[in-house]
Amino acid sequence: MKPSTRMRLALTAALVLSTAACSRDGGDAATAQTAPPPEVAVLEVRYGSAVLRRELPGRLEAYRTAQVRARVEGILEKRLFEEGSDVKEGQLLYRIDPRTYQRAFEAAKADVAATKLLVDRYRPLVKINAISQQEFDSAEAAWKQAEARLAQAALDLENTRVPAPIAGRIGRSLVTEGALVGKGEPTHLATIEQIDPIYVNFTQPSSELLALREALRSGQWKEADRSNVEIVLDNGKTYPIPAKLLFEDVSVDPATGAVLMRALAKNPEHVLLPGMFVRVRLPQMQMDKVITVPQRAVQINPQGHFVLVVDANNVVNPRAIRVGGMSGTDWVVLEGLQEGEKIIVEGLLKVRAGAPVKPVPWQPKDAPTAAGAK
Helix, strand or coil: CCHHHHHHHHHHHHHHHHHHHHCCCCCCHHHHHHCCCCEEEEEECCEEEEEEEEEEEEEEEEEEEEEEEECCCEEEEEECCCCCCEECCCCEEEEECCHHHHHHHHHHHHHHHHHHHHHHHHHHHHHCCCCCHHHHHHHHHHHHHHHHHHHHHHHHHHCCEEECCCCEEECCCCCCCCCEECCCCCEEEEEEEEEEEEEEEEEEEHHHHHHHHHHHHHCCCEECCCCEEEEECCCCCECCCCEEEEEECCCCECCCCEEEEEEEECCCCCCCCCCCEEEEEEEEEEEEEEEEEEHHHCEEECCEEEEEEECCCCEEEEEEEEEEEEECCEEEEEECCCCCCEEEEECHHHCCCCCECEEEECCCCCCCCCCCCC
């Protein structure tokens, strides 16, 4: 017996058993034979163009991340932001006790004034050889060193005020007022993440990429425009703004056997957050003459995918098909259906193999009604 014949028999047996289970209280055989055939919604399949998309696992990453750190040692006096709020670049976030650094700054400024005064006093004296050139050079060097100490003291005093290095959303504060910070190493105070736009990192197995390139070389498929990708959230909804594909890595990760890809998505409402897991729909191939069927019309059993075909006598027959992936919400059918055949889309639970049905045209919910059509 051929494998295709065994598959048809298995599909027929499955439909018969399902119908028997659903109709245990449906009356005797004579009543069932006289009952009118059930009404089902059917679709007449046609050739058309389709874009094959692949759903891949992805994770969101902040566009930019900056750690706010204390650059000088001291007691943290004040936190000047609300945790979880949006901050602007340069906005003051923390203030460290500046008194020690203020005194150091004033002392360094006094040293600069004193050494400069000595240089100004020695300058005319060296011209008349009242002092040696070495004495003047030493005084001038002391002045330059004092200026360097003043610049460092000014920088330390400035660092007692901790600003935001970038604009973005700041997380919780990792220290509290009164804590000693900056002792030994720059203390991590908080983290700022810029999430508009936001990165979408996802991977695709290298074996799939090889199969894709082979299909493109065969000429049956054409490469699709992959500049825009869709993001599917955990709740199953599609993010309304498509992401722009940035790059495909040039190497394969030896640990996973996958290739890293990255897209960039606008995130004005901050719906997307760093660390979230998402699904990415990546356009891969395009075919101009192919059959697509609604996802709800395709059923799966251990033997594979199949649909219910209504023949010219309005009798139901199961048909095994081979699918090649999703095009939007439809399955792309590579084998098993011919143009003009009718398949059941709605009413699958009301039919059994070999039984007659009353077919009516399937009307998608998002299609315009007769009353609304112009």
